[in-house]
Amino acid sequence: MSLTVWLTHAFERLSQVGTLVFQWARSRPGKRVVKLVWSLFMLLLFGALAAFLWRNKDAVLAAFRSAQYAYFAATFVFYGISVAAISFGWHLVLRHLGAQRDLLMNLRIYVYTLATRRIPGVLWYVAGRAVLYRQLGVSAKATSLASGIEVVLSVVSGLLIGAPALFVFLGTSPLNVALFAFVELIGLSLLYPPILARVLSLFRYEIDPECVTIPRLVAWLGAHALMWVSGGLVLYTVVRALYPVPVSQIPAVVSLWALTGAISFGAVLLPSNFGATEITLSLLLSRLIPAPIGVATALLVRVLTTLFDLLWSSLFFLDRQLRRQVLG
Numbered sequence: 001m002s003l004t005v006w007l008t009h010a011f012e013r014l015s016q017v018g019t020l021v022f023q024w025a026r027s028r029p030g031k032r033v034v035k036l037v038w039s040l041f042m043l044l045l046f047g048a049l050a051a052f053l054w055r056n057k058d059a060v061l062a063a064f065r066s067a068q069y070a071y072f073a074a075t076f077v078f079y080g081i082s083v084a085a086i087s088f089g090w091h092l093v094l095r096h097l098g099a100q101r102d103l104l105m106n107l108r109i110y111v112y113t114l115a116t117r118r119i120p121g122v123l124w125y126v127a128g129r130a131v132l133y134r135q136l137g138v139s140a141k142a143t144s145l146a147s148g149i150e151v152v153l154s155v156v157s158g159l160l161i162g163a164p165a166l167f168v169f170l171g172t173s174p175l176n177v178a179l180f181a182f183v184e185l186i187g188l189s190l191l192y193p194p195i196l197a198r199v200l201s202l203f204r205y206e207i208d209p210e211c212v213t214i215p216r217l218v219a220w221l222g223a224h225a226l227m228w229v230s231g232g233l234v235l236y237t238v239v240r241a242l243y244p245v246p247v248s249q250i251p252a253v254v255s256l257w258a259l260t261g262a263i264s265f266g267a268v269l270l271p272s273n274f275g276a277t278e279i280t281l282s283l284l285l286s287r288l289i290p291a292p293i294g295v296a297t298a299l300l301v302r303v304l305t306t307l308f309d310l311l312w313s314s315l316f317f318l319d320r321q322l323r324r325q326v327l328g
Contacts, residue, residue, distance in 0.1 A: 056292035063242045063293050071241035072304070075234050079308050082230040087111055089223030093149050096216050097207075099142040100133065108316055109133065115313035118306050148205040149220075152196065154265045157224035159187040161232075162259025165252070165284060191217050232257035235281075238304065239297050243289045256284040278302060 084107075091106035100106055109132050117125040126147045130140040163183040170176045189195060193212040200207055232254025239245050239253060264277040278298040285294030 052292070052295060056295075059290065059292045060296045063296065067241050069241060071237045075237040075241075075304060076308065078230045078233040078237060079305060080312075082227050082234060083111060083114065083308075083312060085223050085226035085230060089153070089220055089227065090146070090150060092216070092219050092223060093146045093153075094138075094142075096220075097142060097146060097211060099138050099146065100136060105136070111312050112316040113313070114309040118309060145200070145205050145207060148200050148203055149196075149207075151265055152190065152199060153220050153224045154227075155262050156187045156190050157221055158228055158258045158262025158265065159183055160221075160258075161225060161228045162255050162257075162262050163187075165255040165259040191221065193217070228258040228261060229254055231261065234305070235297075235301060238301050239285070239289060239293075242297060242300075243293050245289060249288060252288060256281070256288070260284060 087107045087110040088103075090110045091103050094100045094106055095103075109129060113125065113128045113132065116128040119125070126144060129147070130143040133143045134140060163180050166176055166180050166183070170179075190199060193214075196212055196217075197207050233250070235257045236245070236250050236253040245253070260277060260281045263280050278295075281298040281301070282291070282295045285297060288294075289297070
């Protein structure tokens with residue numbers, strides 16, 4: 001049974017439970033209840049994914065027994081490049097906003113707070129950086145604005161690089177080509193300075209359109225694009241360790257990773273994005289490799305990137321200049 005069919009059956013069963021839960025929630029309106037219901041639904045769907053993995057445990061265990069773990073060294077290198085790219089993109093945004101121009105300090109703070117993005121909820125990640133920058137005289141409003149721009153750039157760049165994944169998942173029919181062009185057009189239009197300012201204003205972020213010039217947007221977008229490409233190579237090396245995927249599939253894997261990342265960043269607007277990355281990545285990878293290996297890969301990528309984030313954050317916690325100027 002394919003992963004798509006398995007999740008469809010699981011969704012049908014979960015919908016019966018969901019109906020009862022939503023009926024209960026309707027009588028108790030409020031954001032907390034909505035968040036609880038959504039989190040419960042995602043947790044159950046994630047459980048269905050785990051059940052699928054358990055059902056195919058023999059194939060997964062065989063893949064791990066024959067895995068080429070040397071590829072994980074390349075995984076670490078490419079993840080480091082990805083972190084460097086997004087950290088530099090963060091620096092460019094802050095510098096162009098006139099908030100903080102010290103490159104090394106911006107890199108230190110960004111990498112130091114990497115581990116906080118693994119805590120459920122985007123609040124911890126944004127608030128953690130705001131607290132540290134406040135020690136340098138940068139207002140929480142400026143840090144929050146930069147974080148908002150970062151999310152928009154991540155989603156847009158992810159869509160631009162990830163749109164070709166539609167061909168992998170849906171095929172190359174004329175309709176899908178038109179859909180690809182539409183996604184690319186929407187992504188580019190969101191970067192038009194007046195439209196970008198309007199999008200940010202929807203989330204109560206106010207920015208002077210004159211601060212957002214085309215050369216600056218190209219620089220921001222370039223840094224985020226490098227993040228997705230190197231992140232896609234992270235995914236490829238993990239896949240390659242478990243399954244013999246040819247090098248010719250690297251562009252497809254990079255595109256799948258970027259599309260998954262764009263969906264994951266967009267999911268921060270939902271009450272909870274728990275499991276969204278793993279579920280999306282598992283479904284997309286099932287078009288390139290056996291579904292059980294795809295699920296195992298998605299979960300393994302989560303484990304490895306979390307460990308890498310903890311390692312980088314721990315190393316920068318030992319940085320003397322960061323401790324002296326920011327941490328106190």
